[in-house]
Amino acid sequence: xxxxxxxxxxxxxxxxxxxxxxxxxxxxxxxxxxxxxxxxxxxxxxxxxxxxxxxxxxxxxxxxxxxxxxxxxxxxxxxxxxxxxxxxxxxxxxxxxxxxxxxxxxxxxxxxxxxxxxxxxxxxxxxxxxxxxxxxxxxxxxxxxxxxxxxxxxxxxxxxxxxxxxxxxxxxxxxxxxxxxxxxxxxxxxxxxxxxxxxxxxxxxxxxxxxxxxxxxxxxxxxxxxxxxxxxxxxxxxxxxxxxxxxxxxxxxxxxxxxxxxxxxxxxxxxxxxxxxxx
Ligand code: HPA
Numbered sequence: 001x002x003x004x005x006x007x008x009x010x011x012x013x014x015x016x017x018x019x020x021x022x023x024x025x026x027x028x029x030x031x032x033x034x035x036x037x038x039x040x041x042x043x044x045x046x047x048x049x050x051x052x053x054x055x056x057x058x059x060x061x062x063x064x065x066x067x068x069x070x071x072x073x074x075x076x077x078x079x080x081x082x083x084x085x086x087x088x089x090x091x092x093x094x095x096x097x098x099x100x101x102x103x104x105x106x107x108x109x110x111x112x113x114x115x116x117x118x119x120x121x122x123x124x125x126x127x128x129x130x131x132x133x134x135x136x137x138x139x140x141x142x143x144x145x146x147x148x149x150x151x152x153x154x155x156x157x158x159x160x161x162x163x164x165x166x167x168x169x170x171x172x173x174x175x176x177x178x179x180x181x182x183x184x185x186x187x188x189x190x191x192x193x194x195x196x197x198x199x200x201x202x203x204x205x206x207x208x209x210x211x212x213x214x215x216x217x218x219x220x221x222x223x224x225x226x227x228x229x230x231x232x233x234x235x236x237x238x239x240x241x242x243x244x245x246x247x248x249x250x251x252x253x254x255x256x257x258x259x260x261x262x263x264x265x266x267x268x269x270x271x272x273x274x275x276x277x278x279x
Contacts, residue, residue, distance in 0.1 A: 008096060008103070009151055011057045015100075016107045018056050023048035025072035027081040029274055030110040030230075032101075032221060034117035035252075037237065037259050038084050040267050046073040052085075059087050059097045070101075075271055078278040081105065088216055090195035095145040099224040103154070106228040112169070112277055113225045114270055118259045119215035119236035120198065120250070122207040123187055126238050129262050131269070132185045133173050134165055134234040137219050138211055140192040145220040146227055155227035164226050169233035169273065176272040182265050187212030189236055191219030197250045203242030213238060233273065237262040 025047050033040050052058045052068040071082040087098040105113065119132070126132065150157040170186075177184035190206045192198075194216035198206065206214050213236045222232045239258035240250040 008100070009153065012100070012103045012107050015055060015057050015104050019050070019072075019104070019108065022050070023072040025074070025079045025081070027072065027079045027105070027108060027110050028279070029078060029080045029112045029114065029277060030105040031080060031082040031114045031270065032086050032116065033082065033084050034086065034115075034217060034237075035255055035259055037116050037118070037263055037266065039260065039263050040116065040270060041071055041082050041084055043267055043271050044071065044073045044075050044080065044082065046071050048072040057100065059093050059100070075274045076278065078274050080274060081108065081110065086217055086221070089141060089143070089193050089220065090216055095141070095143050095147070095220055099145045099220050102221050102224045103228070106154075106225070106230060111230055113221070113230050113232045114273065115218050115221060115232065115234035116266060116270070117215045117218045117234070117236050118239040118255050119189060119213040120203070120240050120242040121213050121238040122203055122242050123185070123212040124243055126185060126213070126241065128238055128241060128258050130183065130185055130238045131262055131266055132187045132189075132213055132236040132238060133170060134189045134218070134236060135170060135186045137164060137189045137191055137222065138209060139219050139223070140190055140206075141219060142193055145224050155229065159227045161223070161226060164222050164232060166231040166233055169231060172276055173233060173269060173273055176269055176276075180268055180272070182269060184269070185212070187236070189218060189234070190214040192216060197240075198242055206242075214242065235266055235269070237266060
């Protein structure tokens with residue numbers, strides 16, 4: 001029988017070898033930047049940059065607003081790697097494809113994964129442009145990234161998900177927000193496949209099941225990162241509100257604009273978080 005996971009670990013190794021030969025950055029922290037948040041990489045001293053199309057086994061991003069580059073460099077003294085643009089399930093990739101870069105990060109030595117995304121707000125305390133520190137998620141994707149034969153070298157068959165988002169990193173992010181007077185909500189992120197935005201009834205359902213915001217990413221990557229023992233911290237930028245009774249039409253353009261407007265605050269938070277975890 002064909003063993004997909006043998007292929008995947010081999011692919012991961014090939015990609016890792018390719019990258020290691022071309023950069024002397026040895027990142028301990030990885031970042032995945034969501035829709036409209038690419039500018040987060042501005043504060044970074046980029047040493048090596050790869051277009052996704054140039055990296056063996058990397059899928060190619062198909063959405064406007066996702067530049068599709070893998071960056072290696074530093075913020076202050078800290079060596080990091082950044083995915084400028086991510087792969088989404090709605091683009092037609094498999095769950096294994098969209099989470100492949102997380103496996104590559106792990107194999108490169110990354111132990112903290114910082115995720116960002118654009119999301120619709122369902123908590124009535126939120127408004128467009130707010131930043132939410134994700135404390136937990138609800139996985140509503142139709143497929144699981146760990147489905148299939150488990151690679152024990154990577155993680156457990158039945159990985160614990162009691163604290164996907166690191167309590168210590170959450171606490172640090174809150175302290176940083178307080179110090180810099182950045183308003184920061186905490187909330188539960190619902191991950192769903194898209195690509196259509198929610199109907200009013202769907203927003204209501206996601207609110208009822210315990211969600212504060214909803215988006216089309218992050219959950220598969222966070223699950224794979226936790227499976228591999230990485231610590232995660234994730235931020236949503238609220239780009240539209242799914243409050244039943246006042247729902248406005250949503251477009252991708254508005255999502256990108258709202259995310260871009262919130263970017264300086266989020267950049268500061270992320271930069272400080274990286275600096276504090278330089279070990
Ligand atoms: N729903 C799902 N994904 C999103 C939304 C939304 O309202 N806004 C930005 N990404």
